[in-house]
Amino acid sequence: MGFARWAAIYGPTYATGLAWTAATALAAAGGAIAWGCVLLLIRLSAGRWGALGVDGYVQLFRNTPVLLPIYLIYFAFPMIGLPWPAVVCGALALILQNGAYISEILRGSVNAIDRVQFDAARSLGLAPWNTFRKIVLPQVLVYSIPALGNQTVLLLKDTSLLSAISITELTMQAKLLTEQTGAAYEAFIVVALLYLLLVSGTEVVFRASHRAVRWR
Amino acid sequence: MKVSRVYTVLAAGVVGLLLAASVAAGAEEKSRMDVVLERGKLIVVTLTTVPPFAFNDDKGQLVGFDIDIARLVATALFKDPNKVEFVSVSAEGRWPAIESGRADMGVGGTTTYPDRAIRVAFTRPFVDSGISVLVSKKSGIKSLKDLDQDKFTVANLNNPQMADRAKRFFPRAKVLTFDTPSAQFLAVKSGRANALQIDTPAAEYWAAQNKDEMDVLPGLLGASQNNGIFLRTGDFKWWLWLDTAVAEMRTGSWYPQYSEIYHKWFGKNPPPQKFYNPQ
Numbered sequence: 388m389g390f391a392r393w394a395a396i397y398g399p400t401y402a403t404g405l406a407w408t409a410a411t412a413l414a415a416a417g418g419a420i421a422w423g424c425v426l427l428l429i430r431l432s433a434g435r436w437g438a439l440g441v442d443g444y445v446q447l448f449r450n451t452p453v454l455l456p457i458y459l460i461y462f463a464f465p466m467i468g469l470p471w472p473a474v475v476c477g478a479l480a481l482i483l484q485n486g487a488y489i490s491e492i493l494r495g496s497v498n499a500i501d502r503v504q505f506d507a508a509r510s511l512g513l514a515p516w517n518t519f520r521k522i523v524l525p526q527v528l529v530y531s532i533p534a535l536g537n538q539t540v541l542l543l544k545d546t547s548l549l550s551a552i553s554i555t556e557l558t559m560q561a562k563l564l565t566e567q568t569g570a571a572y573e574a575f576i577v578v579a580l581l582y583l584l585l586v587s588g589t590e591v592v593f594r595a596s597h598r599a600v601r602w603r
Numbered sequence: 604m605k606v607s608r609v610y611t612v613l614a615a616g617v618v619g620l621l622l623a624a625s626v627a628a629g630a631e632e633k634s635r636m637d638v639v640l641e642r643g644k645l646i647v648v649t650l651t652t653v654p655p656f657a658f659n660d661d662k663g664q665l666v667g668f669d670i671d672i673a674r675l676v677a678t679a680l681f682k683d684p685n686k687v688e689f690v691s692v693s694a695e696g697r698w699p700a701i702e703s704g705r706a707d708m709g710v711g712g713t714t715t716y717p718d719r720a721i722r723v724a725f726t727r728p729f730v731d732s733g734i735s736v737l738v739s740k741k742s743g744i745k746s747l748k749d750l751d752q753d754k755f756t757v758a759n760l761n762n763p764q765m766a767d768r769a770k771r772f773f774p775r776a777k778v779l780t781f782d783t784p785s786a787q788f789l790a791v792k793s794g795r796a797n798a799l800q801i802d803t804p805a806a807e808y809w810a811a812q813n814k815d816e817m818d819v820l821p822g823l824l825g826a827s828q829n830n831g832i833f834l835r836t837g838d839f840k841w842w843l844w845l846d847t848a849v850a851e852m853r854t855g856s857w858y859p860q861y862s863e864i865y866h867k868w869f870g871k872n873p874p875p876q877k878f879y880n881p882q
Contacts, residue, residue, distance in 0.1 A: 462790070465793045465794040552781075553779040563695075563761050565695045567762075569719075569721070572699075
């Protein structure tokens, strides 16, 4: 079957998949960056035990495949009375894992801030929370943009695992089309091209935002 | 490397792969039969999550009725039930595994449908099947008619036959789609879904394993069905041999071996060897 005809017939199917993948990835990326910032705040301000706790958390999620939390949250939470929708469970699992990575990325950037700035903040009488919000976080985020872009691309690709819990994103659509038509190659090559498109778009956004803030 | 050049290289790579695939597809091929005999080992693609057809037991060993049938085929070829290598895939991975030649044949609770037979060839059936509905007892569903309500959710496998049956038998119920039978089962077990549809022997096996929680609804979704061995289309020699092997198991010289396997997994005798001569 020609690719043009294939695209014409199954275009809407792919469009649905593309919308689910993009929406899930966007929500999860936003959530993961926010969660990463929270973890960084805990690490910087909650003393030794806070840092140890964050360390343990990061180790736990960095050393397990993300499919495990996806399965665990989707299949085990209903047993404890929390039957959240699949897309919430999937996004939550991605946020929990990528938040761990992102907090480490941000921690690396904290070291790039001159220690003098912390002393200056204290001598101006800024409270720890204000120091974090006004001095640390803005600089850290700007320094981290390239690495955050990378992590977002990884997260975007991990959304393909959500096909395991009945979310009709791109990979699931390719699986359904393969079962329906037997044409595995067409189904998956189109999906590969669509992922390439999404990833390129993400990279463009991050590169543009990096360029925009570098001039400051 | 500039971005535009990266894309040029990627595009060239994709085109190259497609060309290589079409050249490979056009090449003259010898029968799988000869390939298998030369190799001295049978490669079988299977699911690993459909008890009692093909699943991992408590020790992690791949076992089941279909697995034993594949071993019986290996025995017929090489006089050794262990001259077989299993490739496990998810449901939709069965077809490309056969089309790409990664495996010689496939088993694993696979039902013969006319539309499936367009892209892979099937032998005659080696076991009868049907599609039953497994329900959680908590849901209070007692019949197929009960199930057809919008407060219930049914777990499907990701093939179009499942979707068609859902539309036909319980159009009002909500549907979730999974890529393995074990995920379907987990969905019912965890309360994500109230019911699932699957091959009757698999439904009965799970119900027997979870007597307090689950039940099989009386009646089948549609007709009785055939499960066959599947292989690449167009390879007459290989298809004829496999079909002959299955015929011998069900009605001929290998009926005793077949009966033994049947009894082991289903706890009863197979249909009589000859319909006109029931023992």
